[in-house]
Structures are given as structure tokens and as C-alpha cells.
Amino acid sequence: MELMGNGGGRVNQEYPMGKRKTMAMEQDMDAGMDELLAELGYKVRSSSMADLAQKLELLDRAMGNSSALDDIFLSHLASDSVHYNPSDMSRWVDNMLSELDAPPSATFPSPSVVDLSPINVSSWLGYPAQPSLSIQSDCGSDSHLGLESREWKRIRTASSSADCSGGLIRPSEVVYSSAMPMMMVESDHEAGIRLVHALVACAEAIQEENYKSADAIMKQITFLTSSQHGAMRKVGVYFAEALGRRIYSLHPKQDHYLDSAFSDILQMHFYETCPYLKFAHFTANQAILEAFAGHRRVHVIDFGIKQGMQWPALMQALALRPGGPPSFRLTGIASPQSDNSDSLQKLGLKLAQLARTINVEFEFRGLVANSLADLEPYMLDVEPEVIAINSVFELHGLLALPGAIEKVLDTVRSLRPRIVTTVEQEANHNADGFLERFTEALHYYSTLFDSMDGGSDEGSPEKLMSEVFVGRQICNVVACEGFERTERHETLEQWMLRIRGAGFESVNLGSNAFKQASMLLALFGRGDEYRIEEKEGCLTLGWNNRPLIATSAWRVAGAGDGVEAAR
Amino acid sequence: MGEEEKHNVEQEKPCGYNINDNADLLAEILARLDGRSLCAAACVCRLWGAVSRKDAVWEALCNRHVSSSATDSSFPGTRTVVAALGGYRRLYRRCVGPIFDRLASSGDHGPQSSAVAAAAAARLSLSLFSIDCYERLSVGGRQRPSSLLFLGSAVDVT
Numbered sequence: 209m210e211l212m213g214n215g216g217g218r219v220n221q222e223y224p225m226g227k228r229k230t231m232a233m234e235q236d237m238d239a240g241m242d243e244l245l246a247e248l249g250y251k252v253r254s255s256s257m258a259d260l261a262q263k264l265e266l267l268d269r270a271m272g273n274s275s276a277l278d279d280i281f282l283s284h285l286a287s288d289s290v291h292y293n294p295s296d297m298s299r300w301v302d303n304m305l306s307e308l309d310a311p312p313s314a315t316f317p318s319p320s321v322v323d324l325s326p327i328n329v330s331s332w333l334g335y336p337a338q339p340s341l342s343i344q345s346d347c348g349s350d351s352h353l354g355l356e357s358r359e360w361k362r363i364r365t366a367s368s369s370a371d372c373s374g375g376l377i378r379p380s381e382v383v384y385s386s387a388m389p390m391m392m393v394e395s396d397h398e399a400g401i402r403l404v405h406a407l408v409a410c411a412e413a414i415q416e417e418n419y420k421s422a423d424a425i426m427k428q429i430t431f432l433t434s435s436q437h438g439a440m441r442k443v444g445v446y447f448a449e450a451l452g453r454r455i456y457s458l459h460p461k462q463d464h465y466l467d468s469a470f471s472d473i474l475q476m477h478f479y480e481t482c483p484y485l486k487f488a489h490f491t492a493n494q495a496i497l498e499a500f501a502g503h504r505r506v507h508v509i510d511f512g513i514k515q516g517m518q519w520p521a522l523m524q525a526l527a528l529r530p531g532g533p534p535s536f537r538l539t540g541i542a543s544p545q546s547d548n549s550d551s552l553q554k555l556g557l558k559l560a561q562l563a564r565t566i567n568v569e570f571e572f573r574g575l576v577a578n579s580l581a582d583l584e585p586y587m588l589d590v591e592p593e594v595i596a597i598n599s600v601f602e603l604h605g606l607l608a609l610p611g612a613i614e615k616v617l618d619t620v621r622s623l624r625p626r627i628v629t630t631v632e633q634e635a636n637h638n639a640d641g642f643l644e645r646f647t648e649a650l651h652y653y654s655t656l657f658d659s660m661d662g663g664s665d666e667g668s669p670e671k672l673m674s675e676v677f678v679g680r681q682i683c684n685v686v687a688c689e690g691f692e693r694t695e696r697h698e699t700l701e702q703w704m705l706r707i708r709g710a711g712f713e714s715v716n717l718g719s720n721a722f723k724q725a726s727m728l729l730a731l732f733g734r735g736d737e738y739r740i741e742e743k744e745g746c747l748t749l750g751w752n753n754r755p756l757i758a759t760s761a762w763r764v765a766g767a768g769d770g771v772e773a774a775r
Numbered sequence: 776m777g778e779e780e781k782h783n784v785e786q787e788k789p790c791g792y793n794i795n796d797n798a799d800l801l802a803e804i805l806a807r808l809d810g811r812s813l814c815a816a817a818c819v820c821r822l823w824g825a826v827s828r829k830d831a832v833w834e835a836l837c838n839r840h841v842s843s844s845a846t847d848s849s850f851p852g853t854r855t856v857v858a859a860l861g862g863y864r865r866l867y868r869r870c871v872g873p874i875f876d877r878l879a880s881s882g883d884h885g886p887q888s889s890a891v892a893a894a895a896a897a898r899l900s901l902s903l904f905s906i907d908c909y910e911r912l913s914v915g916g917r918q919r920p921s922s923l924l925f926l927g928s929a930v931d932v933t
């Protein structure tokens with residue numbers, strides 16, 4: 209009977225990976241060892257044939273899939289591994305698979321992170337509306353995720369049942385095994401998920417002050433990042449750097465002068481390559497323009513003058529307004545730089561030159577201040593005029609100093625401005641707990657990098673500089689504490705509470721601002737992924753359902769339109 | 776005999792009007808071209824090149840794009856400002872042209888379809904133009920103005 213059934217069957221016996229064929233064979237077998245395989249020298253229990261076949265498939269995939277790390281893996285197998293006698297095929301396969309899986313099972317010492325049930329992964333990484341993750345845009349559906357996670361779990365159990373691994377591998381052993389860069393070969397997408405999990409696991413370890421395992425996970429992160437591209441890679445790189453700085457307490461000696469000049473340059477590049485700053489300027493300018501309507505003497509106080517890129521457009525709009533331009537004063541506040549007044553003066557001259565060409569009466573004053581909290585009303589030298597105060601990403605830094613924001617808001621109110629425009633990041637990166645802050649930042653900056661990814665200027669120096677700009681923010685949020693942590697972003701709601709509490713009421717930004725901003729965004733290809741939304745009179749710019757920055761406008765509560773400045 | 780007659784007829788016919796005879800009229804005609812055609816026209820001959828470079832021609836082109844009703848009231852003011860910032864030709868080349876191209880290709884309804892949208896596009900163009908002009912005022916500043924780089928980069932058509 210055996211011979212008869214085996215005309216073709218015998219050939220298949222040598223390659224027991226065909227599940228269907230082995231299943232068919234199983235019907236003919238007794239319980240116990242498979243006789244046919246035994247003839248070839250393999251001891252395989254008939255009841256476990258299907259399982260074995262699956263494992264062999266996995267092994268085949270792992271070994272056969274092209275990866276740059278193939279050579280390393282194979283050479284390792286050739287030299288270092290101890291293999292079980294392949295005649296006991298189940299054990300042999302288990303052994304091989306566990307070789308491959310030792311690294312991943314050990315890098316998640318806390319079981320909480322290991323849970324890869326489909327619900328957790330997708331809900332954790334994605335925002336509700338999107339089936340795709342905010343990090344990688346080319347992933348499969350949820351069911352696909354589920355399948356992968358089950359497979360992963362199965363492999364893990366195989367490794368834990370294998371004799372050689374003997375339970376959870378301690379971090380010290382991981383150092384060795386992660387030097388051997390082997391992993392179940394997986395798609396980029398899965399590697400992306402792993403990277404994210406590794407980042408969170410590292411943050412958890414840091415939160416628990418378990419720096420040894422944090423260090424071990426760092427190596428894993430570095431490896432995982434190297435296989436990624438695009439936005440995911442950038443997320444990996446910058447967050448890894450930030451985590452590294454935190455673990456090793458690497459705080460480069462801060463040369464504040466050089467730092468702020470450098471940061472200005474970086475912000476300039478960020479201005480060029482992404483729409484966020486332009487959005488901020490255009491919406492704030494529209495609010496200021498509307499507030500200045502009909503007044504002949506106007507004064508703008510800019511809390512962070514930087515390169516003054518916001519003001520040419522306002523000056524031009526003032527020049528062209530019906531009734532002619534007002535007399536325009538601009539007070540720009542800058543942080544101290546080594547060549548102090550020189551750059552500020554040059555800036556003023558440039559703005560004055562522009563104003564002259566378009567025939568706008570203009571006066572510039574530059575103020576250098578270490579912190580906005582140092583400002584006193586008398587320094588701003590207000591005359592009878594209509595005042596607008598503008599702050600783009602300048603307020604959150606004040607939260608690092610207790611009492612600073614209150615003082616600044618007080619100063620602002622005492623100046624009786626007609627309008628106050630603020631632009632801030634729409635995120636809560638100021639939670640007390642490190643882990644909470646970390647995961648928030650991971651979400652936010654992943655979305656940000658996603659939006660910056662894939663333009664035609666990829667890899668250009670400007671793009672690179674804008675990424676470094678973002679990277680520095682990430683470093684600050686993750687690696688710094690106390691006074692040094694200045695990137696204390698808070699959500700629009702938090703700011704609204706705070707500003708309202710200081711005696712201001714909100715001013716609606718209006719449809720003109722909305723339209724202009726929408727048109728501006730349409731010019732940046734990929735316009736349909738950028739989203740401008742209105743929220744309680746404020747405008748937010750976001751990417752794929754995640755708002756990233758918010759512009760809001762305020763005036764002193766109770767002032768109303770009765771306040772008449774000198775005409 | 777026939778030839779003579781023909782020759783006489785030609786001589787007596789009022790002189791065939793040549794488009795190059797009157798520069799202002801030529802300007803009026805060229806002002807009705809679109810941007811690309813205008814640039815092509817500028818390459819025809821020296822006269823056409825000179826006429827095409829007149830800012831008035833580009834001004835007409837820009838205004839046609841805008842079909843502005845919104846800026847009518849400050850028309851003379853706009854001209855002064857634009858001239859001061861660098862002229863209509865530069866305005867078109869740097870801002871209006873790319874903006875309208877981009878909006879037409881990406882939007883379902885281009886700005887031409889709505890006067891309000893066109894006016895908004897015009898305001899936006901002017902704002903961006905003023906930023907560009909500001910960057911060019913290098914008082915020991917940047918080498919090349921780059922605030923309009925995003926307009927120059929190819930539209931992502933994924």
C-alpha cells in the first residue's frame with residue numbers, strides 16, 4: 209500500500225513543507241513516528257507534522273528572504289550556533305527558530321509592551337479615522353496586523369519551548385545577541401511598529417529608572433532605525449538621539465549666543481520648506497490688519513522678531529489698504545546674540561528700506577531681552593496709538609520659569625493692546641510624567657515628520673536643516689528637565705484657559721484669514737492632506753486629522769470697540 | 776499690362792498696416808497674451824522684446840488673472856507698490872504665474888471661476904511678493920531669496 213500511494217508521494221516526503229501533502233499522508237499513518245520519514249532518517253511524530261511544516265515554512269522564509277544582513281546571519285549560523293541533531297526534526301526546527309527570535313523576546317522585559325493584540329497596535333498608533341498608521345502610510349488593514357501579531361506570538365512560544373533559550377534572556381545577554389543582527393524577516397511596516405514599541409519600551413525603562421535595560425533597548429532601536437526610510441527613519445533617529453542624551457545625561461555645553469543664532473538659521477529653513485510658519489504669519493497678520501482698520505498710528509510689538517519675515521506682508525497690506533497706510537511702528541524683541549545689536553540693527557534697516565520703497569511711514573526699535581519676563585511696560589515706550597502684540601512660538605518657553613507667564617500676560621494687559629495674536633504648537637508636551645510626555649511627543653512629531661516627508665526637495669540641505677530644527681525640539685522635550693526644558697508646548701485649550709484667566713477675551717479670526725490660509729496651503733502640493741480647521745474662533749493647521757499648530761487672537765476683556773486710540 | 780495694373784493698385788491701396796509700426800498698439804496686442812506666449816513673443820525680434828518687457832504689458836496680464844473688482848479702488852496704489860517691489864513682470868514670474876498654475880492644477884475649480892477667490896489669490900501673490908522683495912534686500916544677508924522655493928518645487932501629484 210505504501211508503495212502504491214507513494215508513486216508521487218515519496219518525492220514529496222523529502223520536502224515536508226507541503227502542508228497539504230503531509231496532511232494527506234497523515235491519514236495513512238499510525239499514531240507515533242511517521243514511518244516514511246523514518247525511512248529517510250528523520251524522527252517526526254505524525255501528529256505534529258502540520259505544525260512542523262508550518263515552522264519549516266517560517267524558517268525557510270527567514271533564511272531565504274533577501275536582506276542585506278543575510279551574509280552575517282548565515283555566517284553566524286555556520287560558525288557559532290549549536291544545532292540539534294536534525295534527525296529529531298521538531299527540536300531542530302525549534303532550535304533554529306529560537307536562534308532567530310532570541311533578540312526580540314528579550315528586548316521587552318516588561319510584559320505590558322509585548323501585548324500585540326490588534327486592538328492595541330492600531331489604536332495606539334493610529335488616529336481614529338485613519339486605517340493607516342500615522343507613521344507609515346503603506347500598511348495593511350487591521351486584520352493584517354492581527355495575523356502578524358499571532359504569528360509573532362507563535363514564534364515566541366516556539367522559542368520559549370526550545371531548550372537552549374531557557375526562559376527570559378536577561379539584558380546582559382541581549383548585548384551579545386543584538387550584535388548579531390537577526391530578526392524574523394518582516395516587512396518595513398512591521399519593523400516600523402517594532403521601532404515604535406522599542407522607543408516606548410525604552411521610555412518606560414527610563415521612567416522606571418532601569419537604565420541598564422534602557423541602554424540595551426537603545427541598541428535595538430539603532431538597529432531597527434537603520435532599516436527604515438522616510439519619515440519613520442527620521443522619527444527613529446531623532447527620538448533615539450534624544451533618548452540617548454537622556455540616558456547618558458549628555459548635555460552639550462550651552463553656548464547661548466551661538467545657539468540662538470543657529471536656531472534662527474534653522475527656523476529660517478523650516479520657514480522655507482514647510483507651511484507652518486507661513487500659516488502662522490498670514491493668519492496673525494490678517495487679524496492684526498483687521499484690528500488696525502481705520503487707525504492712523506499703529507504699533508506692533510513682536511515677541512520674537514527672528515528674521516522679521518512676518519512683517520513685509522503686513523506692511524504691504526497696510527500700504528494697499530483703502531485710505532492709505534498708517535504710520536507703522538515695529539518693536540522687535542530678540543534674544544541676546546554675540547554680535548548683539550548689530551544683527552538687530554541690520555534687520556531694522558532692511559525693514560525700513562522696504563517700508564520706504566512702498567511708502568509706509570516706518571519706525572523700528574529693537575529690544576534685546578534674555579526672557580520675555582524681563583520686559584516692563586515702560587520699556588516699550590508706547591505712545592497714543594493702537595497696539596498689536598504678536599507672539600509666534602514664544603509663550604511656551606515661559607512655562608519653564610514659575611511665575612513668568614503670569615507676569616508676561618500682566619505686562620501685555622497693562623499695555624492695553626487692541627489685539628494680541630499667539631501661535632503655539634497644538635500638543636501637550638508639558639505633562640509631569642516623562643512617559644506621558646514621551647508618547648505625546650512621539651505622536652506629534654511622527655505626524656510632523658510625515659507631513660514633511662516626500663516632497664521633491666527630499667535630501668536637500670534646506671530640508672535637512674528643517675529636520676534638524678524639529679530634532680532639536682524633540683531633544684529638548686525628551687532629554688531636558690527643569691529650566692532647560694523650554695519646549696513646554698500646551699494645547700490650545702490649555703492656552704485658552706490660561707489667557708482667559710489673565711483677563712482676555714478671544715477674538716474670532718474670521719473667514720478672510722481662513723480663506724487666505726487655505727489658499728496658501730493649496731500652494732504646497734499635497735494640499736488635501738493639510739487641514740485647516742476653525743476651533744472656537746481660532747485656526748489650526750494640521751496633517752491628516754491631527755492639528756499641529758494653532759493661531760488665536762485676543763483682546764483685553766471688556767475693552768470692546770469703545771477704546772479709541774489717537775487717530 | 777496686368778502687372779502694371781496690379782502694381783498701381785498696390786501703390787494706391789492705403790499702406791498695409793504693419794504690426795510693428797506702432798509700439799503702443801503692439802503693446803496692447805501683446806498684453807492680451809498669456810504668460811508663456813508673452814515670453815515667446817519676447818524672443819521674436821528686438822522690437823517685440825522691448826515691448827514685451829514693458830511692465831504695463833505684464834500688469835495687464837496680472838490684472839486679467841485677477842479680474843479684480845476688489846482691488847479696483849486702490850488701483851493706482853497697487854501699481855505704485857508693485858512697481859516699488861520690483862514690477863509686474865517679476866510679480867508674474869515669481870508669484871502670480873506659479874500661483875495660478877498651481878491652483879489650477881490642484882484645485883477642482885481654479886481661481887478664475889470666482890472673483891472672490893481670484894482677489895484672494897491676488898492678495899496672496901502680493902504678500903508673497905513683498906516677502907520675496909524683502910529677502911532680496913540683502914544687507915549682508917542671504918545669498919538668494921528662498922521664501923518662494925515652495926512655489927518652484929514640483930507639485931506632488933501622488
